[in-house]
Amino acid sequence: MVNFRSFRIYMTSVKTALSETGLPDIKYALNPYIGCSHGCIYCYARLYTRDKRVSENWGNVVVIKYNLPQVLEREVNSRIRGVVGVGTITDPYQPVEVYYKVTLKSLRVLLKAGFPISIQTKNPLILRDVELLVKYRELVDVGFTITTLSYEKARFIEPNAPPPRSRLEAVKRLSNMGLKTWIFYGPIIPSLNDDNETIMQIVKLAAETNSTLYYDPLHVKSFMKTQSHTLYRHVFKVTREWRASIESNILEKCSEYGVKCKPGFTGDIAL
Numbered sequence: 508m509v510n511f512r513s514f515r516i517y518m519t520s521v522k523t524a525l526s527e528t529g530l531p532d533i534k535y536a537l538n539p540y541i542g543c544s545h546g547c548i549y550c551y552a553r554l555y556t557r558d559k560r561v562s563e564n565w566g567n568v569v570v571i572k573y574n575l576p577q578v579l580e581r582e583v584n585s586r587i588r589g590v591v592g593v594g595t596i597t598d599p600y601q602p603v604e605v606y607y608k609v610t611l612k613s614l615r616v617l618l619k620a621g622f623p624i625s626i627q628t629k630n631p632l633i634l635r636d637v638e639l640l641v642k643y644r645e646l647v648d649v650g651f652t653i654t655t656l657s658y659e660k661a662r663f664i665e666p667n668a669p670p671p672r673s674r675l676e677a678v679k680r681l682s683n684m685g686l687k688t689w690i691f692y693g694p695i696i697p698s699l700n701d702d703n704e705t706i707m708q709i710v711k712l713a714a715e716t717n718s719t720l721y722y723d724p725l726h727v728k729s730f731m732k733t734q735s736h737t738l739y740r741h742v743f744k745v746t747r748e749w750r751a752s753i754e755s756n757i758l759e760k761c762s763e764y765g766v767k768c769k770p771g772f773t774g775d776i777a778l
């Protein structure tokens with residue numbers, strides 16, 4: 508174990524790299540890190556993380572799959588080509604990626620072998636890898652999660668994640684470089700980021716960058732229903748009527764701005 512800033516970091520070796528998702532659009536999942544130092548208060552990923560060091564200290568522990576690129580090198584020779592979702596559980600651009608480059612090395616292996624990849628992140632650190640992504644742009648799409656463009660709100664719900672304006676700039680840059688981009692507006696939380704101004708800002712960004720917009724109203728989990736949880740007073744506002752009204756509001760604005768718009772993730776998350 509080594510210490511990195513205020514986080515604990517562990518190393519682990521893996522025997523397999525790609526896991527089948529069973530999802531229609533994404534054949535495999537690849538998660539270079541276990542845990543996520545962004546520490547979003549709504550994060551569902553802790554529920555899908557078996558490592559108790561991580562799940563019980565969410566946001567403060569990250570485990571690095573240090574041998575992932577080497578394992579991947581072997582696997583790509585025997586797997587049928589299919590889209591690889593990079594970061595289906597946690598953000599593949601953890602701050603420690605600056606040093607360990609597990610994601611970058613894995614992307615190199617996948618792209619060289621001809622696997623299409625779909626990356627989801629909140630971190631403009633992805634711009635470090637832009638040369639590689641542009642080289643293989645036919646195989647790549649990049650999604651940024653943007654829940655709000657308010658710095659204060661983002662600090663409240665995503666305390667250690669990069670500020671939303673930096674994500675916005677990253678989407679613009681990637682799009683300007685000819686990469687296919689998408690925006691994940693989720694979770695949408697009642698009385699927090701479901702206001703007209705937020706919806707408008709995100710729809711306009713999608714229009715400007717020619718990004719598909721995925722919207723995802725909050726999935727209420729039992730850990731949010733404890734009285735001490737920050738989202739406690741919000742979760743009880745998640746009703747069928749609220750969902751319908753949010754959806755129709757987003758669809759209306761997307762139609763107005765010519766943005767392709769889809770519901771976000773609805774199934775179970777692949778490990």
Ligand code: SF4
Nearest residue numbers: 543545546547550597
């Ligand atoms: S960035 Fe994603 S995985 Fe990381 S804490 Fe936030 S919601 Fe969870």
